[in-house]
Amino acid sequence: MDSSSNLAIETAGLVKQFGSQRAVAGISLSVPRGSVFGFLGPNGSGKTTTIRMLLGLADVTEGEITLLGNSIPKDLDTALPKVGALVEGPAFYPYMSGRNNLFRMDAADRNSDAKTRASRVDAALDRVGLTNAASKKVHAYSLGMKQRLGLANALLKPRELLVLDEPTNGLDPQGTREVRNLIRSLASEGITIFLSSHLLSEIEQLCTHVAVMSAGSIVAQGSLAELRSHGQSRLIAKVDDVDKSVELLQAQGFAKIKISGDQLTTPADAELDVAGINQLLVKNKIGVSEIRLEHPSLEEYFVDLTGEGFEVVR
Amino acid sequence: MFAKSLGLSLMLSELKVMFTRRRTWAMLFAIALIPILLATAVYLSADRLAPGEGPPFLDRVTQNGLFTGFTAMLLAMPLFLPLTISVVAGDTIAGEAGLGTLRYLLIAPVGRARLLVVKYLGTIAFTLAGTFTLMIAGAIIGAIYFPVGPITLLSGDVIQIPEALWRMALVALYTTVSMMGMLALGLFISTLTTIPVGAMTGVLIASGVSQILDNLPQLSWLHEWLFTHYWLDFADILRQPMELSSFGSNLLLQLGYIAFFGALAYGRFTSKDILS
Ligand SMILES: Nc1ncnc2c1ncn2[C@@H]1O[C@H](COP(=O)(O)OP(=O)(O)OP(=O)(O)O)[C@@H](O)[C@H]1O
Ligand SMILES: [Mg+2]
Numbered sequence: 001m002d003s004s005s006n007l008a009i010e011t012a013g014l015v016k017q018f019g020s021q022r023a024v025a026g027i028s029l030s031v032p033r034g035s036v037f038g039f040l041g042p043n044g045s046g047k048t049t050t051i052r053m054l055l056g057l058a059d060v061t062e063g064e065i066t067l068l069g070n071s072i073p074k075d076l077d078t079a080l081p082k083v084g085a086l087v088e089g090p091a092f093y094p095y096m097s098g099r100n101n102l103f104r105m106d107a108a109d110r111n112s113d114a115k116t117r118a119s120r121v122d123a124a125l126d127r128v129g130l131t132n133a134a135s136k137k138v139h140a141y142s143l144g145m146k147q148r149l150g151l152a153n154a155l156l157k158p159r160e161l162l163v164l165d166e167p168t169n170g171l172d173p174q175g176t177r178e179v180r181n182l183i184r185s186l187a188s189e190g191i192t193i194f195l196s197s198h199l200l201s202e203i204e205q206l207c208t209h210v211a212v213m214s215a216g217s218i219v220a221q222g223s224l225a226e227l228r229s230h231g232q233s234r235l236i237a238k239v240d241d242v243d244k245s246v247e248l249l250q251a252q253g254f255a256k257i258k259i260s261g262d263q264l265t266t267p268a269d270a271e272l273d274v275a276g277i278n279q280l281l282v283k284n285k286i287g288v289s290e291i292r293l294e295h296p297s298l299e300e301y302f303v304d305l306t307g308e309g310f311e312v313v314r
Numbered sequence: 315m316f317a318k319s320l321g322l323s324l325m326l327s328e329l330k331v332m333f334t335r336r337r338t339w340a341m342l343f344a345i346a347l348i349p350i351l352l353a354t355a356v357y358l359s360a361d362r363l364a365p366g367e368g369p370p371f372l373d374r375v376t377q378n379g380l381f382t383g384f385t386a387m388l389l390a391m392p393l394f395l396p397l398t399i400s401v402v403a404g405d406t407i408a409g410e411a412g413l414g415t416l417r418y419l420l421i422a423p424v425g426r427a428r429l430l431v432v433k434y435l436g437t438i439a440f441t442l443a444g445t446f447t448l449m450i451a452g453a454i455i456g457a458i459y460f461p462v463g464p465i466t467l468l469s470g471d472v473i474q475i476p477e478a479l480w481r482m483a484l485v486a487l488y489t490t491v492s493m494m495g496m497l498a499l500g501l502f503i504s505t506l507t508t509i510p511v512g513a514m515t516g517v518l519i520a521s522g523v524s525q526i527l528d529n530l531p532q533l534s535w536l537h538e539w540l541f542t543h544y545w546l547d548f549a550d551i552l553r554q555p556m557e558l559s560s561f562g563s564n565l566l567l568q569l570g571y572i573a574f575f576g577a578l579a580y581g582r583f584t585s586k587d588i589l590s
Binding site: 052058090093104110 | 335
């Protein structure tokens with residue numbers, strides 16, 4: 001078998017053009033089966049547009065998509081029943097109950113079995129903790145309840161892949177935690193999860209793999225560990241004799257030492273033997289009040305990649 | 315076979331969505347009000363109405379309550395019925411797009427062509443409900459206010475009550491068929507927008523324009539191609555023997571509109587980006 005069969009989602013040179021704007025500018029995603037794949041990017045970077053193309057909602061301007069081994073859009077009907085999705089927030093008929101909304105969505109799927117419908121709907125409601133509110137009309141739902149109902153809709157059938165576009169949007173901390181736990185438990189069942197978010201912390205907590213989007217392009221992609229290793233670790237030391245310490249550190253090969261007051265900061269290897277450096281300083285009669293190795297946070301890396309500004313890029 | 319390929323279960327679900335909606339019942343109620351208001355007005359002013367005055371049949375309503383439904387249908391056809399129906403027809407795709415449920419139906423996956431067919435059949439179901447509501451409400455209120463008996467037709471022949479009820483049902487069916495072209499137009503317009511009110515307005519304007527054109531003698535060559543052209547010809551059902559030639563032409567015309575706008579709707583909807 002070729003390597004692509006290990007991928008739940010694969011795109012090659014995927015482009016979406018809106019008028020003169022390239023909302024998605026040629027991205028090549030590789031989402032391994034069984035991974036929890038974070039699709040990270042600031043507002044307007046093209047996450048939702050990519051997801052719409054993956055699910056056949058929007059046409060591909062250029063490029064190829066393979067979804068669970070099926071070529072999209074050609075074999076959409078084979079792929080979609082195995083995919084549950086939440087795209088740009090939940091959407092329901094406000095004048096119908098949560099349960100009836102799920103009945104409706106399940107009836108829309110020509111492959112779904114009407115005989116098991118009621119039990120599947122109840123199981124999905126139970127899974128997201130909505131059983132008690134199931135017969136309430138959706139217009140009386142809070143945003144968090146709608147978000148849960150959206151997840152229940154994605155879980156109406158056993159799925160191989162869940163595509164979740166900002167699933168914790170609008171949830172309170174409690175709800176956020178519950179949704180994260182739900183995602184973890186789904187992942188532990190072997191379901192591949194493709195999770196878009198602009199929240200780094202969310203991706204860091206949940207994901208095994210990440211792709212970082214910026215203005216329509218992927219600027220980094222790989223396992224979380226790989227991405228972490230991209231940034232530069234730093235040695236930080238607070239000493240009573242700055243000049244002598246700098247001399248000693250330079251002798252050890254450290255460069256670009258920054259001094260602020262009694263604190264030294266210098267780029268360092270991630271595996272640096274900090275205790276050894278400490279001993280060296282102390283042996284030279286330098287008082288060390290603090291010494292530590294700081295690993296790059298994914299956040300800094302993310303900001304480096306996507307630009308720091310709060311302004312939407314385009 | 316039908317159940318599997320089209321999805322009986324989707325059709326039922328479509329009807330359920332339509333008829334759990336309060337708006338649907340409000341519109342049916344408003345339709346029922348037409349014969350009720352008509353009969354009440356006639357009842358309260360019966361002696362002042364000279365034969366032949368007012369809309370056709372109006373003077374007959376006092377003599378025979380069974381005429382109420384026919385008269386109400388004549389009043390409702392030009393504007394009120396198209397108005398309620400355009401709400402439903404404009405809502406088909408645009409309503410789902412506006413709510414955002416369209417994207418979830420499509421990834422279910424519902425199949426775009428299948429969804430169009432089911433949506434279209436749903437609007438026909440509403441139209442049937444509307445026309446029957448009007449005729450039934452007419453018969454009931456007519457029977458309450460006025461005497462009921464064998465009907466004297468336009469041709470002078472007399473038909474008995476069961477035959478009259480059967481012809482009322484035929485009128486409801488005829489008017490439903492008359493609306494099918496407009497429903498197809500509505501379905502198409504509905505694929506063009508995510509704002510149901512916009513689609514509804516488009517349908518209504520089209521029906522208004524079509525009726526105006528139908529009244530311009532200079533455009534007589536165009537008349538038989540207008541989807542509103544046969545709208546009032548259900549009166550032929552009240553002749554003895556029933557005059558059904560207009561029904562045949564009407565059916566052909568409506569099928570033509572269905573084919574044309576159905577194809578446009580299909581072409582548009584199956585290639586459209588769903589971005590709502
Ligand atoms: N229907 C459309 N027509 C034109 N441009 C669009 C359309 N939809 C999206 N865009 C543009 O495409 C770009 C990407 O939008 P997209 O919704 O994919 O961003 P996103 O990453 O999902 O952002 P967010 O985090 O805000 O959800 C944006 O610049 C947006 O303006
Ligand atoms: Mg988005």
